[in-house]
Amino acid sequence: MRIWLSVLAVTVLSWLLKASAPLIVAHHKLPASVIRMTALTAPVLLAGLIVTELGGQEIDWTQLAGVGVAGSLGVLKVPMLVAVAGGIVATALIRLSVG
Amino acid sequence: MNTKAFAEGVRLGVGPGAAAFVLALSFGAEAEARGWGFGLPVLFSALAFSGSAQFTLLTALAGGSALAAITSSVLINARYLVMSVALNDSLEGGRLRRAVQALALADASFVAAHRDDGRYDAARLIGASVPQWIFWVSGTAIGALTSPSSELMHTLGLDVAFPAFFLILALDELRRSRRAFAAALFGAAIAALLLLVTSPGYALLGATAGALIGVLPEKEDTA
Numbered sequence: 132m133r134i135w136l137s138v139l140a141v142t143v144l145s146w147l148l149k150a151s152a153p154l155i156v157a158h159h160k161l162p163a164s165v166i167r168m169t170a171l172t173a174p175v176l177l178a179g180l181i182v183t184e185l186g187g188q189e190i191d192w193t194q195l196a197g198v199g200v201a202g203s204l205g206v207l208k209v210p211m212l213v214a215v216a217g218g219i220v221a222t223a224l225i226r227l228s229v230g
Numbered sequence: 231m232n233t234k235a236f237a238e239g240v241r242l243g244v245g246p247g248a249a250a251f252v253l254a255l256s257f258g259a260e261a262e263a264r265g266w267g268f269g270l271p272v273l274f275s276a277l278a279f280s281g282s283a284q285f286t287l288l289t290a291l292a293g294g295s296a297l298a299a300i301t302s303s304v305l306i307n308a309r310y311l312v313m314s315v316a317l318n319d320s321l322e323g324g325r326l327r328r329a330v331q332a333l334a335l336a337d338a339s340f341v342a343a344h345r346d347d348g349r350y351d352a353a354r355l356i357g358a359s360v361p362q363w364i365f366w367v368s369g370t371a372i373g374a375l376t377s378p379s380s381e382l383m384h385t386l387g388l389d390v391a392f393p394a395f396f397l398i399l400a401l402d403e404l405r406r407s408r409r410a411f412a413a414a415l416f417g418a419a420i421a422a423l424l425l426l427v428t429s430p431g432y433a434l435l436g437a438t439a440g441a442l443i444g445v446l447p448e449k450e451d452t453a
Contacts, residue, residue, distance in 0.1 A: 137296045138270060141287050141303045142278040148310040149335040152318035153328035161319050168444030169316030170348030173341045174403035174410040175417035176309065177396050179437025180337060182421040184393035187430035197387055201394035205401050211245045218394040222387030 193229070197222030232353040239342055239357020246338035246358075246399070247365035249391040253281055254366045256383065258373025261288055268374045275370040279336060279363055282431060283307045306431030312438045313340050320350040334359040341399050346406065409443065416440040 147154075161169075185195060201218025205211070254275060261271035266288075274284055283303040290299035313335055320343075321328040334356040343355035383389065404411045417440025424433035 133296050134266060134291060135270065137287060137291055137300055138274045138278075140300045141283055142274065144300070144304045145278050145280050145283055145307050145310070146333055148304070148307050149314055150329035150332045151311050152314035153321060153325055153332050156315065156318055164445045164447075165315075166319065166348065166444075167448060168441045169319065169350075170344075171410060171413040171441040171444045172312055172316040172438060173344040174400065174406075174414040175438055175440035176313070176337060176434075177341060177400040177403060178414035178418040178440065179421040179434045180396045181393055181400060182418045182437070183425065183430035183434045184396065186422060186425050187433075191389075194390055194393070197390035198393045198397055201390065202397045202401070205398035211395070211398050212248065214398055215245065215249065215391055215394045218390045219387040222390045223385065226385060226387065 193222055193225045196225055231356070232351075235351050235353035236357040239339070239351075239354035240360055241357075242342040242354070243339060243358030243361040246342075246395050247361040249395045250281065250338075250362050251365040251369040252383070252388045252391045254369025255373035255376075255378055256380065257281065257284055257288070258370040258375070259377040259380075260285075260373075261370075262374040262377055264288065264292060266374075268371070271374050272367060272371045276363075276367045279359075279366060280307055281366070282434075286431060302431070306435070308435050309438055310335055312441070316340075317343070317350050317352075317355070321352050331356065336362055338362060338395070338399065341403065344403070409448070413440045413443040416443060 181198075185198065197218045199218075200221040201214045204214035204217050209217070257275070258271050261274075262268065271284075278284055283306055286306045287299055287303040290302050314332055317332060317335065317340070318328065321331050323331075331352050336359050339355050339358035339362065340350070342358035343350040343352070345351050345354075400414065404414060417437040420439055421433045421437035424436045
């Protein structure tokens with residue numbers, strides 16, 4: 132019961148967070164500086180996700196190497212899924228070879 | 231709804247969806263191992279559709295009070311407040327209609343919805359969330375049923391999927407402007423510093439402060 136209620140609470144509160152601005156802020160033009168900030172939210176969020184994914188636990192150099200391979204393929208404009216698959220295969224091979 | 235933008239969103243959501251599938255396998259397996267059974271984790275994934283909050287609740291409930299666990303899970307999702315504000319101006323229709331559209335928010339969908347002119351596209355946001363939702367819910371179900379070991383996932387290199395997708399999505403964002411590059415570096419530095427003193431969820435929330443660079447007036451040479 133405790134778990135079910137907690138799950139319900141987190142679900143509803145997550146909905147409210149996602150819908151917060153439409154529910155609270157009226158639909159009117161925001162100041163230009165706020166618009167510029169909202170445009171930067173996506174790249175900043177991604178940078179934070181990368182740092183917390185890679186450094187959230189003990190840093191694993193094999194994971195860093197695999198992500199590096201995927202990123203390099205991305206720079207070379209290789210299609211996204213192929214680049215990520217390349218990173219996964221590289222990581223598995225590195226882990227296999229270092230035991 | 232603009233069907234072309236929706237279809238474009240679906241296409242953009244498949245890749246991150248595949249990565250979410252791997253993460254969902256771990257969530258389902260971990261929830262099953264902690265006695266949540268099969269139905270509850272699947273229902274949680276279907277309704278909350280938020281990996282960070284779900285993992286936080288799963289971990290925090292095991293070690294502390296329900297209230298503290300709920301609070302942590304919600305705080306970890308506080309970045310959705312920032313995304314909701316960023317998105318709101320690009321949504322159309324009445325209050326309720328915009329609120330329902332905003333429920334499709336997920337990290338990768340938010341990025342997929344980001345247009346070249348800096349605004350966000352609701353049809354693309356919802357389109358990108360569809361494959362991610364399907365992968366997220368089915369991954370949770372399969373994880374809870376099969377309970378793959380974390381050692382196996384590590385050996386196969388699957389822990390690379392998520393950060394690799396984020397890195398490739400970031401490359402696209404950083405090509406847009408010098409300002410995006412500066413803001414991302416700033417956000418990454420904040421996250422890295424916060425990681426030294428707090429948990430990843432709070433470090434991620436702190437990183438969004440990097441967008442404050444937008445307060446500065448724009449120069450002509452940003453492109």
